[in-house]
Amino acid sequence: MATEAESPLPRSRSLEANARLHAMVPGGAHTYAKGDDQYPQDMAPVISHGSGAHVWDVDGNRYVEYGSGLRSVSLGHAHPRVLDAVRRELERGGSFVRPSIVEVDAAERFLATVPTAEMVKFAKNGSDVTSAAVRLARAVTGRPRVAVCRDQPFFSVDDWFIGTTPMSAGIPAAVTELTVTFPYGDLAAAEELLTRYRDEVACLIVEPVGPPGYLVGLRELADRYGCVLVFDEMITGFRWSEAGAQGLYGVVPDLSTFGKALGNGFAVAALAGRRDLMEWGGLRHRGDRVFLLSTTHGAETHALAAAMAVQTLYAEEGVTAHLHALGERLAAGVREAAAAMGVGDHLVVRGRASNLVFATLDGDLQPSQPYRTLFLRRLLEEGVLAPSFVVSSALDEADIDHTVEVVARACAVYRKALEAGDPAPWLGGRPVKPVFRHRV
Template identity: 40%
Template structure:
């Protein structure tokens, strides 16, 4: 036992791997967010279903799930079999393969609203392709981003929730990010239709796209306010702008048809990420045929790995599993049940923690009674979850993300539910209550090794 009374685990091999990593990998881990993990980055060897095993031999209920995309859990047998079969046939041809067309048709059919799509490899690339299409379609340059959304690490869109001035002009969020890259980016508050309308009026005739994560996945994972997405649709139509839903996080976690399937509002373009291939590197842009087809009329869309046969084999297998009857109702029920039980535990322990479910995601926000949007989310106690809760939950065998999200997969069952709730109950009796009603803090520009920032932390 450690001095707090918690069960302890020996992570010496992970600690040693981290120290060795610092001699060869910048920051000691493959991304800056992982490098800032407490007590130090953990190193894992394998996963199966809802569980993951570290180099010290400890098994965890995995609510990180590759930062979201492992909607079928680790090493799902259907996806694994498809990938193995393709490995035997080759993974890269430098040309087209039948699977890229078959997978595209299947994906469009699953979405049900999009006419055409493009393959790419990461969410960051998908967003950049969507913006290029929007600018080509409109002949304009300005992009209005809704605050709280993370749209990749690219210089042109990297701006935290409060990284903008009164005029909506974005400010940089990273050291080394040139101010010139943000010349055409404006930021409006998520959920504020009048403010967004005023910004569009100020920029009248210059706006190419309205870019929004429909559920503000990195700053709350919230139900959009009533009429909000429909209001953005109307504003885009009024101003001749392209409406882009960034569904790299929300995507298949909301429904097989993403946010449109859940909320009924149709964008012009939408971006999707690794979840469509169960974690294999693949991404897509889908939407209106006349906009996507601009790649045949001057818009450059490149990428050696685009639509590669390994990725598209994984997409087809993933859609097979997710398309089965009852999959999404079961995911929704599991998320609601976990949220209800975690909320009850917090109440019994006397802690103020808002816990909610949205699709196959549960979000716990400490120190706030109710989260309706990013402003509420950013009032949360900034260290309670990452500094107080996560290290102790790790000691109880529960692997969690910073920022309060617990991702669920089709493979999480009653045992994983009960272990997570039991660990939460045990830990809450031993840690301080979260600080309540904190004013929203400005996001910190990263200098050197960054601390966690929920508004820009999608990538792992």
């Protein structure tokens, strides 16, 4: 792996593959967070394959990978027990004209893992299940508005949420006006919103990252104002506990959504919740039918088999605790390295140990995309692919120690840029950009 004095890693094949992607795929990726605008110019690797905590790009460069499939591959790539479960089902067929017995087994397994839920319905992605939760809440309450936490970055690709972001082009104002926002952690502000829109808010939807007292307060507000409380557990599910934040904190939502780590890279998501609500989308409800979720591929047998294998591994191997231990080791090492290089106030590690992110701050301690670019560039040059510091359980101590060593050398360059008052000479091109922005 290259050091500051060595020539950079070869990247010609990734550059060619990125050009081909942009010629055929809008944005050059199927997820905006994977776009090459998120990486230093001409340094976005195109992946060939992955194993455990490592990935290889099409030029043959090997990286220690963090972020792990946007937090979806928490056990590491190509986990053998997950693959074995998938292979067994692939040989038996993947999708039929009637439910498979695998759907029975998967539902029972999920509800045993998340005992605060009484029913579950599977789908392929998080956006489908969060939008289904919103639709169900509107049907049950007869109310039009959705209240979302404005301090949390993402809930769905659908209009009810994307209309609140800077990328709102193509979304009618009439749709956006039905979504209202509240700041995270401020119960008084949430109650003020519910009072202002009394009898109009169908649901509060929030990523339940804590603290527990705040979540208890939201539960009480939802009950008092007659709206549905929805926990988006896409990230907190399995990383906070196998049963998500609701299992860790003991605060029970009316509905919750899971995905990402549930399939360890295979496409599976879940909407779960109270029986009396979920049945509105079923055949045992006497009122108007709700088109809750109906997806041709939502219950593909191999993806449900992957989910069951993941849940078994978490229970048998204490994966969540291991993720926390790895994250704590990494966070401590990065903070120590940054402090030793004199940039401890500028490279800041944040978040729960199993779900770490980092902030890059300029000389005035303000968030800086140029300094993020500098930092990412130095990591990539030494074989660390880290849009975040989100760990997978496949990392070992040697991976983390190597990462900390690379971070230390990156921080030395960071300090030079701060002393110069300008990171531009170390960027190698345009800065990285935020995903949600109004113009290209």
